[in-house]
Amino acid sequence: MIKFAQPYDGEDSITFENAILITTSALIVYVILRLVRHTFLRRRFEAFARVHGCAPPPAITSSFLTGIQHKWKRLNQRGDMFNDYMNRVFQENGPTHEIKNTWTGETKAVYTIAPENVKTMLSTKFSDYHRPRTMPNALNPVMGQGVFTSNGEAWAHSRGLVRAQFSGKRVRDVSKLGKHMQNAFDTIESNKIGKDSWTEETEILLVFNRFTLDSATEFMFGTSAESHEAFLRESSEMKNTYKGMKSFSRYKAILDDFATAFDIALDYVALRLKLGRLWFLADGLAFRLACYKVRSYADDYIRRAVAHAEVAKINGKETEDDRRFGLISELVESYPDKVALRNQVLQLLVAGRDTTAATLTWAFILLEAHPEVFARLSHAVLEVFGTETVPLAPVTYENLRACTYLQHVVFEVVRLYPTGPLNARKASVNSILPTGGGRDGLKPIAVQKGTTVAYNTYLMHRREELWGPDAWKFRPARWEGKKASWEYIPFHGGPQTCLGRESIHFVCLVIITPYTIHKPH
Ligand code: HEM
Structure with a gap:
C-alpha cells in the first residue's frame, strides 16, 4: 500500500485510496451542485421568457x-x-x-x-x-484598465474624466495636421520612379498608420512620434519595416523605436482578439518588449508633464506653455495614479490610431475604384475651397462640415467598411x-x-431591407436627405458611443488635400 509521509505522532495519515475517495466525492458533489444551480437558473430563465x-x-x-x-x-x-x-x-x-x-x-x-x-x-x-x-x-x-476596456462604475469614472477633452476647440482644430499630411504625401512622392512619373506601389495603410500615429501622439503628448520623418530619412533597405528582421535586430528595433513597438504590440493585440478565449497563445518576447517600450514612452511624457505642472503650481500662474504636453497636461490633475493615467492615454491612442488609418485607406481605395464619385467630389471640393491660386474658403472644421458631398463620401466609406465590423x-x-x-x-x-x-x-450596414437593393454598392449620393438611425453605427451608439467620432473630419481633410493644395489655416 502506498502511504503519504508519516506525521510525527506516528498516527497513519490519509491513505492514497482515501485521498482518491475524498477527491472523487468532492468532484461529484461539485458537479451535482453545478447541475442543481444550472437547472434552477434555467427554469427561472424559462419562466422569465414565458412571462x-x-x-x-x-x-x-x-x-x-x-x-x-x-x-x-x-x-x-x-x-x-x-x-x-x-x-x-x-x-x-x-x-x-x-x-x-x-x-x-x-x-x-x-x-x-x-x-x-x-x-x-x-x-x-x-x-x-x-x-x-x-x-x-x-x-x-x-495597457491596463481604461475607458475602452472597463465596465460599470470604473468605465463611467474613466469616461467622465476624458469626455471633456473631446469636446470643443481641441478636437476641431485641424490646423496642426498640415505637417503630418505633408509628410504622408511626401512618402508617396518619395516612391516616384522618375520625375513627373507614376510612383511605385506604396502600401497606403502603412503611410496612414504613420500619419495617424504622428498626429495622435502630438494630440496626446504634445510632441509627435515623428514616425514619418524617420521613415523619410531611412534608406530604402530599411523601409521594409521590422517584419523582415531576424530576432536580435528585431528586438533592438522594438526597444529603439516607439512606432515599431506600437505596431508590434497592436499586431499581437489583433491576433489575441481573433483567438478569443485562447488569447493567451499570442504572446512572446517580441510582444512583451513592445509593451514595455510603449508603456515607458508614455511614462516618460507623463513624468515630464507632472514635473512641469508642479513648477507651474509653485509659480502660481498658468501660461500657454503649461499645455505643451497635449492631452496629458489636461489630465495630470485628475489622475493621482500615474499608471492609471498612462493606461488611459494609451487606450485613447489605440482607439484612435488604426480606426482612422483604416478608414482613410478604404476611402482612397473606394475613390480609386469609383472615378464617377471621384469626379463629383473634386467638383464639390473645388467649389467650396477653391484652388491654390484662387482660394475660396480656408480649410477649417466648419467648412469641412459644410462641404456636403465630402461628408457623404465619408459616411459611405464607414458604412461599407466600419472599423469595428464585429462587436x-x-x-x-x-x-x-x-x-x-x-x-x-x-x-x-x-x-x-x-x-x-x-x-x-x-x-x-449592408442589409438590403434597410439600405435598398444597392446596399453593397459605394454610392455616397444615397445620403442626400437621409438621416440614419440605429441601422448605422460606425461609431457605436448610446452611452458608450465613440469619443473620437469628430476625428472623421481628419479623414475629410486628408481626402481633400490633393485637390486643394493650400494648407489648413
Ligand atoms: C474613423 C475613426 C473611428 C471609428 C470608426 C471609431 C469607432 C469606435 C467604435 C465602434 C467604438 C465602440 C467600441 C465598443 O465599445 O465596443 C468606439 C469607442 C471609442 N472610441 Fe472610437 N472610433 C474612431 C476614432 C476614434 C478616435 C480618433 C478616438 C480618440 C482619440 C476614439 C476614441 C474612442 C473611445 C475612448 C471609445 C470608448 C468609449 C466608451 O467606451 O465610453 N475613437 N470607437
Missing part, C-alpha cells in the same frame, strides 16, 4: 469540434470572411439567430444584425449588458431583445444572464 412572451430565434448547433473548426477558419481566412462566410450564415438563419451546443442544448451566443436589438443593448437597456472580457484580455499587457456585449442579467423570435422572427427573444450577443455591424 415576457418571448420565443427562441432560429438555432444552429455547434460542438466543441465545430467551434475549433470555426476558429481555425477565422484565423486562416484570406478572402473576405464577412462576404464569403458570415453573410451566408445570416442569409440561411435570419437576421437574429443563436448558436447552441450540440450536446447540452445550451445557447453559446446570439448573433444579430437587427437595429432594434442593437439599440436595446447599447442604449435602451444599456445596464443589462456589459463588454465581454475579450478586449481587456487582449490589451492588458500593453459583442454580454448579458449581466436575464434580458429581452425586441425581435428575432418565433417562426416569423418578430417575437421578442430572451437572453440568459452570461450569454454573449454579437452584432455584426459590417453586415447590418
